[in-house]
Amino acid sequence: MSQPKRAPGGFPVVGVVGGGQLARMMQGPAVELGIQLTVLAETDTAAAALVVPSSPVGEHTDLDTVLAFARECDVVTFDHEHVPAHVLEALEDDGVTIHPTRAALHFAQDKLAMRERLSGLGIACPRWARATTAEEVTAFGDEIGWPVIAKTPRGGYDGKGVALAGSADDLADWIARIGEPGPLEGGLLLEEKVDFVRELAVLIARSPSGQAAAWPVVETVQTDGICTEVLAPAPGLDPHLASVATEAGLRIAGELGVTGVLAVEMFEVRGGSGEAAYVVNELAMRPHNSGHWSMDGAVTGQFEQHLRAVLDLPLGDPRPRAPWTVMANVLGGDLPEHEELYSAYRHIMARDPGAKVHVYGKGVRPGRKIGHVNVSATDLGAARERAGHAADYLRGVITE
Numbered sequence: 420m421s422q423p424k425r426a427p428g429g430f431p432v433v434g435v436v437g438g439g440q441l442a443r444m445m446q447g448p449a450v451e452l453g454i455q456l457t458v459l460a461e462t463d464t465a466a467a468a469l470v471v472p473s474s475p476v477g478e479h480t481d482l483d484t485v486l487a488f489a490r491e492c493d494v495v496t497f498d499h500e501h502v503p504a505h506v507l508e509a510l511e512d513d514g515v516t517i518h519p520t521r522a523a524l525h526f527a528q529d530k531l532a533m534r535e536r537l538s539g540l541g542i543a544c545p546r547w548a549r550a551t552t553a554e555e556v557t558a559f560g561d562e563i564g565w566p567v568i569a570k571t572p573r574g575g576y577d578g579k580g581v582a583l584a585g586s587a588d589d590l591a592d593w594i595a596r597i598g599e600p601g602p603l604e605g606g607l608l609l610e611e612k613v614d615f616v617r618e619l620a621v622l623i624a625r626s627p628s629g630q631a632a633a634w635p636v637v638e639t640v641q642t643d644g645i646c647t648e649v650l651a652p653a654p655g656l657d658p659h660l661a662s663v664a665t666e667a668g669l670r671i672a673g674e675l676g677v678t679g680v681l682a683v684e685m686f687e688v689r690g691g692s693g694e695a696a697y698v699v700n701e702l703a704m705r706p707h708n709s710g711h712w713s714m715d716g717a718v719t720g721q722f723e724q725h726l727r728a729v730l731d732l733p734l735g736d737p738r739p740r741a742p743w744t745v746m747a748n749v750l751g752g753d754l755p756e757h758e759e760l761y762s763a764y765r766h767i768m769a770r771d772p773g774a775k776v777h778v779y780g781k782g783v784r785p786g787r788k789i790g791h792v793n794v795s796a797t798d799l800g801a802a803r804e805r806a807g808h809a810a811d812y813l814r815g816v817i818t819e
């Protein structure tokens with residue numbers, strides 16, 4: 420395994436398990452801060468492996484591989500939440516410093532554990548239940564009303580592993596489709612279908628010594644279960660809701676002992692007397708799509724802040740630099756090749772010099788996140804139009 424070359428002057432080596440776009444986007448701030456990054460990548464063409472010179476290839480599920488990787492690092496962090504608990508435990512037993520810790524990550528890896536813990540803390544969540552039998556599914560649906568949302572507790576992302584079920588039979592069909600062993604064996608998470616006004620996200624960074632910083636609450640817009648647009652800050656957000664949602668995020672980070680960036684995905688709902696309120700949907704313990712706007716739109720972007728947090732450095736200022744920043748994801752679409760993407764972004768740069776284009780170096784597949792565009796402006800409508808236009812053009816769905 421190639422070893423990271425240590426920078427002179429006692430600057431630390433941060434290891435990232437997983438070589439996706441999140442690890443890749445840590446490299447820019449790592450270079451600026453003089454921090455050495457090393458990435459345990461899935462392949463040598465993974466998004467981060469293309470830009471981080473020390474990117475050994477290995478499986479995040481293989482204990483020996485992860486351990487050998489981790490021993491070369493001062494601190495280990497993650498591009499995703501899929502490192503198995505026994506691997507995390509072995510790292511900690513070996514004296515490796517990992518952020519977030521195994522104890523915290525558990526609540527991002529297992530949605531049932533997350534619901535239990537948050538409910539225990541009195542944090543507002545959708546009504547939920549664990550179901551292990553068809554009878555329990557029926558009982559939950561009959562009690563709170565159909566349809567219900569069913570989720571596999573582990574391994575879901577971008578809406579995969581989430582189903583809307585009109586009946587227990589519907590759900591049985593879905594379980595059969597997503598394969599064996601059926602998720603009912605370990606318990607399935609059932610939730611009421613929340614009649615939400617919109618989706619929000621609270622992004623927090625917390626360091627091991629307990630310093631925490633919160634970015635403004637943002638609105639996230641999903642299309643077919645994938646986040647396509649983020650509006651920062653969430654337009655027209657009730658100030659009281661903004662403050663209680665942020666407090667909830669900070670409390671979750673503190674109580675769960677999260678280190679690094681924590682994203683708390685929320686639904687905005689109408690409370691009993693019509694007031695704006697939130698319920699928590701889920702947690703991610705790493706930089707998150709809802710925070711990409713901060714790379715250009717905040718004094719400290721989430722990737723820099725994550726590095727500062729996991730190294731227990733003082734945190735940076737999370738305040739916005741502009742009244743509005745809009746992030747539009749570029750999903751793989753009709754431009755089949757990267758060369759075409761390159762000429763497309765030449766066009767974008769010429770058309771809108773203020774648009775900040777971020778490309779992940781990933782192969783273009785329909786629906787896959789291959790980049791994003793940030794636009795900051797004093798007018799929200801203009802920022803949305805410009806970011807959306809750039810993303811659509813890069814995607815190949817418009818030609819002018």
Ligand code: ADP
Nearest residue numbers: 545568575576577578579581610611612613701
């Ligand atoms: P993933 O882990 O795949 O991102 P999520 O739990 O975030 O899954 O769910 C994906 C999307 O499904 C959410 O962004 C939201 O639009 C919808 N969703 C999830 N849970 C509920 C719920 N209880 N009520 C209504 N919609 C939901």
